Amino acid sequence: METKAATSFEQLDTPSLLLDLDIMETNLREIAAFANQQGIGWRPHIKTHKCVEIARKQIEYGACGITVAKLSEAEVMAKAGITDILIAYPLSSPLKLRKLASLLPLAKITLAVDDPKQAERIHQCLEHTASAIDVWIKVDTGLHRCGVEPGKETVALAKEISKYPKLRLQGLFTHAGHSYAASSVQEIERIGIYEGQAIAESAEWCEKEGIPIRHRSVGSTPTFRISGKQPGITEVRPGNAVFFDAIQVGLGVATFEQCALRLLSSVVSLRPQERVVLDTGSKSLSLDQGAHGNATVKGFGHVVDHPELTLQRLSEEHGIAAVARHTNLALADRVQIIPNHACTVVNLFDSYVLHRKGTVVGEWRIDARGKVQ
Ligand SMILES: Cc1ncc(COP(=O)(O)O)c(C=O)c1O
Structure with a gap:
């Protein structure tokens, strides 16, 4: 070191670029303490630090795995020995899916899905291999970027995914990034409550249809302490909270x-x-x-x-x-x-x-x- x-x-x-280790470790301890108090998991997004040593530290402090946005980030982390990685970004191009297949022996990779055609493509890519893959449905709780609507649309996609033997539907997740546009702490609170409730309720709807949903994952730095407290949530994924920054202070x-x-x-x-x-x-x-x-x-x-x-x-x-x-x-x-x-x-x-x-x-x-x- x-x-x-x-x-x-x-x-x-x-x-x-100066990193104050004492402050970072306090931030990590506080996230871990929150997750422990709630009895839920913590899967930090590494988009903030992009650093193998910090990912290892997060796991040492109790993280159950990591979240990444890019396949190339997953490659770096898997090659460094991080074994549980959620790629929280919808992959569908044949080139990317072929690259993904080469990572599967290195780590347990979970893929984000928000479209039945994407599910079909992932299945086709794995069809003639020995591998199957865990997938989580990306749900849109207000950011309006990727994701299906909570409730009916989520259940419909869950049913589609269940048709494919190479896909194991294990979870629902969302990222309430629109909390960054909130103009008050009360607005962040409202966004966080909805983020948690929409995921928990959508998971219950799926389960009523006979589709078990083990992981119900939420999180942005502004909202994870709120959404993570909603009944039925099993995991939070803060990224920025490892360091914080002037935007978080402004919020x-x-x-x-x-x-x-x-x-x-x-x-x-x-x-x-x-x-x-x-x-x-x-x-x-x-x-x-x-x-x-x-x-x-x-x-x-x-x-x-x-x-x-x-x-x-x-x-x-x-x-x-x-x-x-x-x-x-x-x-x-x-x-x-x-x-x-x-x-x-x-x-x-x-x-x-x-x-x-x-x-x-x-x-x-x-x-x-x-x-x-
Ligand atoms: C899917 C997903 N999860 C978690 C995060 C982490 O959000 P934050 O950095 O606000 O904690 C992000 C950030 O972009 C994200 O896209």
Whole structure:
């Protein structure tokens, strides 16, 4: 683990991606404690950290497996020895399904299905092999991205899937990503309750038709503590909650003190009454100000301990912060920035610099960064 020669931030070049291990471990303990209290499983989405070491840590802290979006992310994780993986993304192209088949000896892979034709394609791909595969139905509880409607449509798809001997229908899942567009904590609460109830009720409907549904999985970081409490839910899948970020703070879901990830950045140019230019532009901070209509962040990241700065504009290599009145910052000074969206920022770096209370203790590779296929 100890691959960074530096022992303090002063010795690091910028921009660097700092990961506070103490905060991350507290976040993991809290998710695990929630799942334990509810008597349910926890299957974190690794889209946030994209890192084998962190996936292993999540499992060490009690996760029952992991969630990924991409087949290529599943490949990285399965090859690293993670044995229980939900690919929460509908795969149907013959090329992808052939690649998938090669992963089946490495890990228990579960596939998302939201269309009878997709179920048929998966079955056809496995028809002449010895393998069968677990599938979960993706249910749309309001995000309106992928998924079938709860209730009748879910039951109809469950019946279709049950026709295929190579598919074992094991679960229903949903992701209430529209919670990111909520304008109040009460709205998040309403979305979370519906997320949980719609899955639990749809599972009961399937069971009344003689189709057992073992896994009923919910989760987004804003909603998992609400949907995960609804009777009948068996599992939560928070991703972002491993680190949190400025978007979660803006939503009222976390505090800045709970954010484990920061960018270390340097001042490269300034006019103290007017603006400070940092070496973190869109190539390191991303232009992300929130998905699904989120409008709770100010600028392109939160500059820690500098309330006078608002990161107003980014070009690729420059982050331009407007100065309210005056700043004491000088050329080559360092600042730390809490990113708006941790997941997209992580995708831009090769590694995390690990620290505990400011002492650098190592480096972890971001193994699944850039895995877009
Ligand atoms: C299917 C699915 N599950 C879980 C998550 C995790 O959501 P969050 O990062 O809000 O915890 C996502 C995020 O995109 C997702 O698409």
